[in-house]
Structures are given as structure tokens and as C-alpha cells.
Amino acid sequence: MENKKAPEFITDDEKWLNSRPLKLADLKGKIVLIKFWTFMCSWCQQDLPGIMELEKKYKDKGLAVIGIHSPETTFERDIEALKKQMKVLKVDFPVLTDNAQQNWKAYKVENWPAYYLIDKEGNIAFHILGPGIEGRLENKIKEILGI
DSSP, X not given: OTTSXXXXXXXXTOOEESSSOOOGGGGTTSEEEEEEEOTTOHHHHHXXXXXXXXXXXXXXXXXEEEEEEOOSSSGGGOHHHHHHHHHHHTOOSOEEEOTTOHHHHHTTOXXXXXXXXXXXXXXXXXXXXXXXXXXXXXXXHHHHHTO
């Protein structure tokens, strides 16, 4: 899927948390790290501190982190439960709810967590699945940023 135009966020009846509604066009010129996750997934929770550290470290250099919450269970579709868990986990980056899993399907995600790096032109530059990948993501972020 690398080097293909990134699908635009599908927001039909979905909500944005921690942000106004966003489009990839709003982020043109930035490197966008999209994290597909669900709040009850322990692997999704384990890497949040590392992802937030990457955001903090590279935000001023042009990195934007966007979460897409694609629930696995009916309970995880509850927006209030998601908001509570985001507070517990200290998630402060924008999160798009994906209860109908339209974004999940558009990006052809296979499991949680999944990460997509979108380059400054809006193309998928890198994607990786699973936990414990912060080092590989950081290397790719630095490569795309040219640092």
C-alpha cells in the first residue's frame, strides 16, 4: 500500500475527539502518523506513551499524530466509554471514531494496532502492524523529514 495516495478520512456519522473535524488536505505539508487502535486492546495501550513521545519530539518538525478508533466490540463503540479511557490513557492527539469501520476498510487494516505514515504529498510512505514498533516508526519519520 506504500506510495499510494492515502484515503481521505471517512467521517459520515463519526465524531472527532480532541479536535475539530480534519481532512488530510488540512494536514498537507506535514508528516501524518495514523494509529488505528481500539481502547480495550492491551497492545494498543502499551505503545501509546511511545507514540505520544514521538509526537512531542517531532511535532515542531512537522509531525501530526491522528488516532482512528476502530472498535472490535460493541462496548468499544460507546463514545463516552472511549472518552473516559482516553482520559485515563492521557490521549491528547486528535481521534476519529470509526464505529462503522469505514476507515479501517479504506486503509485495508488487518489488526490492531496498525500505523500508517503519510508523507507531505499525502501518499502512504510506510505502514506497519503490531506493538513495539516505535523505533522503526521513528527511523522512518526521520527519513521522511530528512533529519
